[in-house]
Amino acid sequence: MPDPSQHFSLTLRVNGAEHRVAVDARTTLLDALRDRLHLTGTKKGCALGQCGACTVLLDGRRVVSCLMLAVMAEGRLVTTIEGLAQGGELHPVQAAFVEHDAFQCGYCTPGQIMSAVGAIREGRAGSDDEIREQMSGNLCRCGAYANIVAAVRDAAAREG
Amino acid sequence: MNAIIGQPVSRVDGPAKVTGHATYAAEFDLPGLAYAAMVLATIPRGHVRSIDRAAAEAAPGVLAVMTHEDAPRLPYKQIAQRPQVDAQSGEQLHVLQDDQVRFNGEPVAVVVAETLEQAVHAAELVRVEYARSPAVTIFDAKQGRPPSEGNAKAGRVPELGRGDVEGAMREAPVQVEARYVHPREHHNAIEPHVTIAHWEGENLTLYDKTQWVDNDRKEIAHVFGMEEERIRVVSPFVGGAFGSALRTWPHVTLAVMAAKRVRRPVRLELTRRQLYMAVGFRPHSEQHLRLGADKEGRLVALEHDVIQQVGRYEEYAETALSPTSHLYQCDNLRARYRLVEMDTNSPCPMRAPGVVTGVLGLEMAMDELAAELGMDPLELRLRNYAEQDQQKGLPWSSKELRACYETAAERFGWARRKPEPRSMREGGMLIGYGMATAIYHSDRSGGSASVALTGNGMAVVRSASSDMGPGTYTSMTQVAAETLGLPVDHVRFELGDTNLPYAPVHGGSITMASLGNAVVAACRAVQTKLTSLARAAQQGPFAGLAEDAVVAREGGLGRADGSGPVVPYAELLRQHNLGWVEAEGSAQPGEETKKYSSAAFGAIFVEVRVDELLGTVRVPRMIGAYDVGRVINPKTARSQCIGGMVGGLGMALEERAEWDARFGKVMNANLAEYLVPVNADVAEMEAIFVPNDDRNFNPLGVKGLAEVAICGVAPAIANAVWHATGRRIRELPITPERLLG
Numbered sequence: 091m092p093d094p095s096q097h098f099s100l101t102l103r104v105n106g107a108e109h110r111v112a113v114d115a116r117t118t119l120l121d122a123l124r125d126r127l128h129l130t131g132t133k134k135g136c137a138l139g140q141c142g143a144c145t146v147l148l149d150g151r152r153v154v155s156c157l158m159l160a161v162m163a164e165g166r167l168v169t170t171i172e173g174l175a176q177g178g179e180l181h182p183v184q185a186a187f188v189e190h191d192a193f194q195c196g197y198c199t200p201g202q203i204m205s206a207v208g209a210i211r212e213g214r215a216g217s218d219d220e221i222r223e224q225m226s227g228n229l230c231r232c233g234a235y236a237n238i239v240a241a242v243r244d245a246a247a248r249e250g
Numbered sequence: 251m252n253a254i255i256g257q258p259v260s261r262v263d264g265p266a267k268v269t270g271h272a273t274y275a276a277e278f279d280l281p282g283l284a285y286a287a288m289v290l291a292t293i294p295r296g297h298v299r300s301i302d303r304a305a306a307e308a309a310p311g312v313l314a315v316m317t318h319e320d321a322p323r324l325p326y327k328q329i330a331q332r333p334q335v336d337a338q339s340g341e342q343l344h345v346l347q348d349d350q351v352r353f354n355g356e357p358v359a360v361v362v363a364e365t366l367e368q369a370v371h372a373a374e375l376v377r378v379e380y381a382r383s384p385a386v387t388i389f390d391a392k393q394g395r396p397p398s399e400g401n402a403k404a405g406r407v408p409e410l411g412r413g414d415v416e417g418a419m420r421e422a423p424v425q426v427e428a429r430y431v432h433p434r435e436h437h438n439a440i441e442p443h444v445t446i447a448h449w450e451g452e453n454l455t456l457y458d459k460t461q462w463v464d465n466d467r468k469e470i471a472h473v474f475g476m477e478e479e480r481i482r483v484v485s486p487f488v489g490g491a492f493g494s495a496l497r498t499w500p501h502v503t504l505a506v507m508a509a510k511r512v513r514r515p516v517r518l519e520l521t522r523r524q525l526y527m528a529v530g531f532r533p534h535s536e537q538h539l540r541l542g543a544d545k546e547g548r549l550v551a552l553e554h555d556v557i558q559q560v561g562r563y564e565e566y567a568e569t570a571l572s573p574t575s576h577l578y579q580c581d582n583l584r585a586r587y588r589l590v591e592m593d594t595n596s597p598c599p600m601r602a603p604g605v606v607t608g609v610l611g612l613e614m615a616m617d618e619l620a621a622e623l624g625m626d627p628l629e630l631r632l633r634n635y636a637e638q639d640q641q642k643g644l645p646w647s648s649k650e651l652r653a654c655y656e657t658a659a660e661r662f663g664w665a666r667r668k669p670e671p672r673s674m675r676e677g678g679m680l681i682g683y684g685m686a687t688a689i690y691h692s693d694r695s696g697g698s699a700s701v702a703l704t705g706n707g708m709a710v711v712r713s714a715s716s717d718m719g720p721g722t723y724t725s726m727t728q729v730a731a732e733t734l735g736l737p738v739d740h741v742r743f744e745l746g747d748t749n750l751p752y753a754p755v756h757g758g759s760i761t762m763a764s765l766g767n768a769v770v771a772a773c774r775a776v777q778t779k780l781t782s783l784a785r786a787a788q789q790g791p792f793a794g795l796a797e798d799a800v801v802a803r804e805g806g807l808g809r810a811d812g813s814g815p816v817v818p819y820a821e822l823l824r825q826h827n828l829g830w831v832e833a834e835g836s837a838q839p840g841e842e843t844k845k846y847s848s849a850a851f852g853a854i855f856v857e858v859r860v861d862e863l864l865g866t867v868r869v870p871r872m873i874g875a876y877d878v879g880r881v882i883n884p885k886t887a888r889s890q891c892i893g894g895m896v897g898g899l900g901m902a903l904e905e906r907a908e909w910d911a912r913f914g915k916v917m918n919a920n921l922a923e924y925l926v927p928v929n930a931d932v933a934e935m936e937a938i939f940v941p942n943d944d945r946n947f948n949p950l951g952v953k954g955l956a957e958v959a960i961c962g963v964a965p966a967i968a969n970a971v972w973h974a975t976g977r978r979i980r981e982l983p984i985t986p987e988r989l990l991g
């Protein structure tokens with residue numbers, strides 16, 4: 091049996107930058123982002139794939155990074171919350187979240203925003219019902235859901 | 251300058267939160283950080299017979315394995331005045347101090363390793379043998395006993411009342427009696443509890459998830475027998491807590507011990523599953539109510555018993571009787587509070603602790619009484635409106651509950667409700683309208699803040715408070731900006747650090763009523779200081795003027811008679827060659843509690859749609875009107891209210907810890923099986939604030955908001971479900987199997 095703590099040296103491509111890291115085979119993409127690359131905007135809520143706080147875009151698709159090993163992300167394009175704002179300008183979804191107060195504690199928020207960006211890009215934010223459904227993998231214990239729907243609706247219309 | 255208090259200012263920390271740059275406790279990057287993982291007991295009671303740690307110690311990357319066999323013996327000194335956030339009787343868990351197991355999930359070992367993966371893996375290699383003793387793992391209401399003296403003294407009284415309940419009940423022409431069950435609930439904030447402990451010589455820094463940095467420091471100082479001055483606690487962002495981070499839990503002590511052992515900073519993050527054992531929860535409760543009324547619906551007798559579970563090593567109790575004592579006018583009343591000891595980790599406050607429970611029973615029973623009387627449930631509340639706090643014999647400092655009822659009922663369209671249950675439907679959907687009253691007592695506590703006016707025109711306001719989500723950063727910025735006469739973007743509020751002036755606990759909805767007034771005082775103090783400087787100067791626009799000739803206004807100082815220009819603070823500082831000027835201010839509760847009883851109020855109206863065949867309940871509309879005194883920021887205040895509605899929706903329809911009595915353990919200890927509301931569960935929600943400004947309670951006129959927002963939601967939903975279906979489901983949550991059963 092191979093040593094589970096064997097280290098792999100790999101290149102992670104995150105937000106347009108390349109990072110060389112040596113990770114344990116068991117390291118999740120989430121932990122690699124947070125603890126190795128210090129990109130702590132991606133949050134850990136459960137590490138069980140249940141809350142959505144760790145959502146990132148992988149080749150443009152929404153994934154929960156706690157259920158993916160870092161080694162599986164080699165060579166793929168990872169976008170995290172830190173990669174959304176361009177030149178100090180908030181991404182429209184980020185701006186809409188602030189405007190509509192679509193959070194309280196803010197801990198679920200990066201995951202919510204990454205999910206929203208993915209859903210809008212995939213054309214799955216066409217109605218309030220569709221937004222609610224698409225965003226239901228992202229738990230918000232502060233209960234900001236009604237404002238999240240308003241923010242996503244608004245951002246989808248602006249990006250339209 | 252326009253008023254800033256009362257404006258819907260967007261969160262000042264919003265950009266940090268939406269870009270991922272807000273730093274939560276786990277995210278402080280310390281060189282040489284090591285990772286800890288806990289091993290938790292798997293029996294509900296007994297002792298550790300043996301621990302085989304060899305495999306764990308030999309595993310790659312492991313720096314230390316610590317158990318009761320080699321953990322340092324800690325002094326656990328008593329705190330002279332036990333903080334209100336702690337259990338008021340019994341003794342907190344002394345972690346790794348002996349071989350005893352007091353509940354399933356008590357830490358029995360901690361492993362520290364170079365990486366998280368290595369620590370988690372090694373923790374799984376620790377082999378523990380237990381000797382089990384008989385445990386109490388079944389809630390038996392008959393075993394209820396009164397809270398002990400420590401709790402009674404702290405306001406968790408075993409009994410309260412007035413008049414002759416038995417006599418009045420015998421004569422009451424209309425009576426209802428019912429029993430309600432509310433299961434154990436868990437906070438489940440999305441951010442797990444986490445601590446980074448960092449020793450530098452004899453000094454300790456904790457990066458911790460906490461709602462009260464000052465108390466966190468005090469607790470750890472007492473546990474370790476250290477001087478408080480040697481400890482700094484840092485906690486700038488808290489990812490939700492709802493009460494779970496009020497007190498200092500055993501894992502904080504573990505992190506501190508582990509960091510000392512390995513001589514490196516150590517991070518101990520609880521896993522989602524561990525959160526069901528390593529921090530507290532809302533205790534399981536059962537309540538029994540008897541209501542007696544005359545034919546006009548006036549309450550003549552009210553009897554309310556609340557029985558809750560409690561741990562055995564310490565006694566956490568709640569103010570569950572408080573709403574019954576004063577929500578309605580009733581001359582004959584008796585309420586009793588009992589605790590059932592069980593072998594479990596200790597419960598703790600969860601949003602509106604105790605009160606949400608008491609309101610649940612009372613407001614469900616009032617609905618049953620309305621049905622018995624054939625009276626509109628809203629009309630019943632109005633007939634029993636309490637013009638004063640009858641239990642305390644004091645007037646309310648303010649009460650706009652009538653306006654709440656009227657506003658919310660009107661907005662909701664309550665008049666369209668047909669009184670008969672099962673009388674409104676659309677196809678296969680039974681429609682129900684329900685309502686309930688909300689109340690939460692308003693408290694305040696002492697606190698302080700500092701304000702520095704700087705030469706670049708900024709004001710930096712500081713206090714060791716916390717912001718777990720309600721928007722402390724933003725609302726305090728508004729209070730300071732308005733008091734100083736500066737725009738919001740010229741004020742920065744800093745919190746979450748024991749190096750800042752003392753702040754009271756961020757809980758119980760007291761933050762604004764307590765600290766807001768300290769911020770005002772600090773702003774006034776810095777203005778006074780600057781005024782004195784300007785008057786005492788040899789030259790300058792205010793040199794030599796009398797004290798009352800100079801006033802602060804519009805971001806600077808001006809002459810009281812209005813002549814001459816207002817000189818901005820920054821310009822004055824330049825004129826006097828000062829980089830900044832700083833002052834501290836504090837605010838304490840006054841005599842108001844002797845003169846008044848204070849509470850926030852609300853009226854909640856909901857519509858439910860119940861699928862007759864499937865038993866599923868949807869809540870398409872919720873409307874709440876609230877009297878919370880003055881509202882500092884209607885945008886963030888609304889977010890708190892709709893957040894409370896979502897919490898109440900979870901309580902009514904989804905949340906329940908599934909308890910395995912064989913092991914004394916929660917079975918669904920994760921977010922897929924412990925159901926919480928998701929986006930698709932939530933539809934239209936509206937929060938209305940009725941105008942009020944309670945200067946009798948405190949100078950800012952605020953009453954507090956977070957707790958009242960969850961009270962009344964679950965009973966309104968339960969009452970609506972009855973109206974839709976004709977079924978009284980008296981045990982929460984109202985699940986399809988209960989509705990179909």
Ligand code: FES
Nearest residue numbers: 135137139142156
């Ligand atoms: S942390 Fe990945 S889904 Fe919760």
Ligand code: FES
Nearest residue numbers: 194198230231232
């Ligand atoms: S904002 Fe706190 S969990 Fe969503």
